[in-house]
Amino acid sequence: VRPEGDDPFTAEALSYVDGLYGAALRLTRRPADAEDLVQDTYLKAFRSSSQFERGTNLKAWLFTILHNTFLNMRRHDGRNPVDVDSEAVEQAADLRPSQHTPEQLLTRATLDADLQAALDSLPEAFRQAVWLRDVEEFSYAEIAQMMQVPIGTVMSRISRGRRMLYEKMAKARVAG
């Protein structure tokens, strides 16, 4: 048995488990499904380690596998994420500017639960783009490769996703 510490690929790959789990939680919104998704991701990654080009971004490679694995899970569920995205784009276009100032929003967002709930309420494609950018700090190009969409689409989803998040939190402030 090859010890984990003797293999830089394995050691580095396992160091991203928290990030992958966080992204999986945002995608699936269920801890049990997120765990399955992360396990499947690592299983595929270790089986396909020879396909990874050393010296390139292992974290981005793992997140790409995670994204593809999630899409496969979704297909098994019989849902089509493209349809969801199209609908969400229309909804996003109808958003009206909030009456709350950004400073008020920042004050409100001190509660993790509010922020998590607002994030989880975003349509999937926007939620993922915003999460990968603002929490996992990936570049637009890396996200575009992961999600297999043009870079302009990524930028648009990030922008719209952030604005939707703002509106969600603003509404939560009114409700609260």
Added chain:
Amino acid sequence: MKECREVEPLKAPYVDGEAGAGERSAVDSHLARCGRCRDEVANERAARDVLVARRAELRASAPEHLKARCAAHATHEATAVSPPRARDAATPIRPPLPIYRRWVPMSLAATLVLAIAGVFGFGLTEKSQALAFQMTIDHVKCARFAGPAGHVDAGVEEQRWAATYGWPLRVPRSKSEATPESPIRLRGLRRCVVTDGRVAHLIYDWDGQPVSVYVLPSDQLDRAAEVERFGHDAIMWSQNGRTYVVLARSNRRPEFDPVVQYVKANVY
């Protein structure tokens, strides 16, 4: 002067401080005369600032048992496949193929045969036939993905299952070394992906040969059934609000009976 739709894709890099000088100037110029876009950029920036400020708290910590399982996959693969080799630097990153397209040739061939035979060989009109077909596919696939061939504790797995999936499951006990009284060793418990996660899949080792026990949380069968298909025996029955399927290759059919009896005696 750019229009709103032309500015839209520039807003994210503008807010992130990654827009080029020309783009930034164009956006500034547009925002100076467009109150709606100005509000949108302000809102986007506020949301981004919140996320960045809360980044550390938002990043989840994976459960320890998940970390252990992922590490176990690495150890298992290290013993099962050749070490990774470096690729030509000019070769782009290519994510692995979906899991069901990457089975080793024997598994792939077997599964394709199963799938084709399942569709054209018989109509899957009876529930027992459908169960046998579906479970055999899963068994052929998962026997190779069952993780390290070690022994896991049935009690621990029972507790984990109930806590994770919300319905209790009785896992037949096994010892680290098989005995005549306890002929199978528990290798793992997982959700059966083929059945959309509603079925528990217990994977046992029986003299170096995989045996699967599937448990459905409902009565599915009016009577017990034995289905032999594609070189595998599936023995199934429903009792006490559960449906059980015990499955293994058919090459040792007479010796398989005691295994099935052991499972039957220990799942209630």
